[in-house]
Amino acid sequence: MASEAGSIVVIQTQRMGDLILTYPLLLWLAREYPGHALTVVAEPTFAGPLAPLSPPAAYVPLARGGELAGRGHDLVVNLSIRPEAARLAGELAAPRRLGPVADAAGVVRVGGDWQLYRASVVHNNRHNRFHWAELNALDVVPVADMARTVWPAPRTGGPGRRRVGVFVGASEPDKRPSVDFTARFVRELAGRGLVPVLLGGPGEVELGAEAARRAGIPVTNLCGRLGLKELAVIGQDLALLVTPDTGPMHLAAWTGWRVLNLSIGPVSAHETGPYQPGHFVLRPRMSCRGCWACVRERPVCRAGLDPARVAYVAARLARGEDCRLAGARVPGYELLRSARDDAGLYGLVPVSPDHRPGGRPDGPCDAREAVGGLWQAVFGWFFGAWGEDRAALALAGLAAGHPALAGRFSRSLAGLGAALGRDARQGSVPDTGFARRFAPLVRPLAGFFERVLQNGDGDRPSRLRCLSLLARLAALGSRP
Template sequence: MRMKPILVIQMQRMGDLIMTFPLLLWLERRYPGREIIVVAEPRFYRDLAPLGPAVRYVSLSDLQLILDREYSLVINVSHRRQGAFLAGKVRAEEIIGPYLDLENRLYIRGDWQLYRASLVECNRHNTFHWAELNALDVIPLADVGATLWPEPRRLPLGNARVGIFLGASQDEKRPVASFWIGLAQGLLARGMRPILLGGPAEQDLGNRVARGLGMPVLNLAGKTSLDQFARIGQTLQIMITPDTGPMHLAAWTGLRTLNLSMGPVNPWETGPYQKGHYILRTSMSCSGCWSCRFGVPRCTQTFDPDKIVRLVVEVIRHREHNLAKMTFPGLELMRSARHLGGFWLDALAPGPEDPSARQALDRFWHGVWKWHFKACDEEQARGAAAGLVQAFPVLVKTMRARLVSLCRVVATHGGRTSGQGDDLLVSSAMPCLSPCVSFARLILENGNFARSSYLSVLTLLERILSLLE
């Protein structure tokens, strides 16, 4: 009997599609011999298909072909309403992610997918990578942790070619031309060979940077396909890049990257996923924001081209041990790694011995969600909470008081079919509790404010309180 295929819906940008590659790889391993069909944008998958897992790509224009099949599993990791519409239309034994029901109402299936949706405008303390959030409802964390990603390749010391990817999906996520000029000049002064890279949208920027250098430099911005870009990457020691789709392609194909994480991006969510890549981000309290509240992101001003040149030289010359001795005022240097089976960012540059409140809260919420979604045991969650409880007792006392208040609000509203959930947000204005408030509101909305959804919220709040004892 022929096995029913698996349908994955990913209709976002190039970087989102590449961050879906790990999910596709895990599905291949968990369901051997099962056909995997991916609905994506043709302008992205045409070039990327040969570089990723062996799946079948189709576009939304093939709608009837998609609807004619019956699927064992549908996973919608797209944020677009078109994706939810499609997920609700196909015949499937199981659906994970957003879908529209027969009355055109939006629902989300899967704890991790619901959590991912709760991060919109509320991702301050999230430390789960998008690649894993795509998968954890169907792929056990043990399978994720068992995947051995190869370290980025090392080229001979005589190779001094450094890629500079100039662009990003939004201007506020990338440096300005003068920064790139200063960086390239610094590399040239240290005997490096910078190569300017970018898509068609970066062609003008590439020309401005090349002119500003006042000396010959290889400018390939807007002149290569994705396949050619991947081939060029095989000849580079490292690529310096903002958070952008080609950064994910570079990491996937083994090219070491230095991610300049600036503007409204969070490297925990969308930094290079594979091990051994470097991330520089601002140490400003608003780093990792969903959307910048300033007209021009202030974090971009903390990046120093000279410091970055020094960092690159140490990496190229295989002297990474020196990175811990370097200082980056206003910045944090991290390297992608693995911790307790999942993605993690290890701090490299020296910092305070004791964790900040934000770092302690990051680890606390990481433990909360893993425990609540049955990806770890209570002991591991308590270990994650211990640093917060011990180092910040006054904060924890206030959090407990607010959580008790939240429990009262939920208990008072429980069972009201016309509930709105706004009271939850009003009763807790503490940013450190925003992760559970945002998730709780989605539980209520996703459950049509039924009594069972209020009970689910109460269970979550009680578990959080138990960790703060």
């Protein structure tokens, strides 16, 4: 922790949801660096309307970011992927700069272990179990401090709160339910005595109008009629928001408006689900769930949503009857609740007590969840978030629940080591296809090595670091 007041700059020029997921970082920075001036470089379209809901900070648009270059700063955190943001991060003088930073020649390198890890999961996120809100902060905020943060529980429904918001859009068409689903869902809600309210921005005006027309019943349609401030205000009087993964979903969760997230399409609830505890996620029981980009002709995870069953879940939540959801079943999907794991980080807990995420009743967690948990434990150990016992326990759990997979894991690590040695002898730096040569089982580590070696131009320290991490993991597997 810095001992004297100074300046911290956070650069977040992505979409609305990304900005809201930066708010926890701003809270934690205020605690870790008391008295420091905090400046956020962000898009004014979102920063302005959301400023009353943001933790205290000065907001500056990217176009004026150069005004910060003449000052000294204690810390710069660039959370944006835009080239202009990397250039700005390179222009700001600070002893520590995290995230993408461009040098005078325009070469971009990523500062910080966790920011480098985050870069490595682009198109390689199958087994990532770290939420973006926490990846924003893990380089500067200890896990223990995150765990001590107490988030207010979302407002629960009740007999007197019958209105349910239904957000019809998303940043990508594949992330939202079909218009036909929305229309049928609205009818189902109304049939259960609830009052559906269609919500959306200017880009969803036509979607909202078509859903209302197909519903065939009187329905309040506010698509395109509310700004962000108005949406936050109206949410205080609604019992629930049913929504795909959207910026308004994060706005709702941040302001205590309870969420039922329909997590479909190329999105992972582990990464961008509603962050505060006490919200709900409905996601497909499919091996390809949580993808970065759909590789099928169409996102089949959208097709199986049953409006009647989803309306049953929404009605229980809207009425505050969470306890009656333990037996709820939506065929092909699983219902989870946002919570905190034993380390205090974001986690998804199955609502039905006799099911584990993706697993069989009373059986072990499915292979994908076991592997995801293992890599979460391993990278947290690598980067000092916790000790090796957590990683050892996760590896032992994989071996006990999926022995054949554990054997393949060991063999794949050996193959990864051989590839590192071969590239070192040849003096080659991995290209962007390096990680894809390996099975998804070990691709998280291969992807991280790819980024480490690229970040260091394949120099000796970067190669030694990769070999050292691999040796530590191999030794973990040989523990008695």
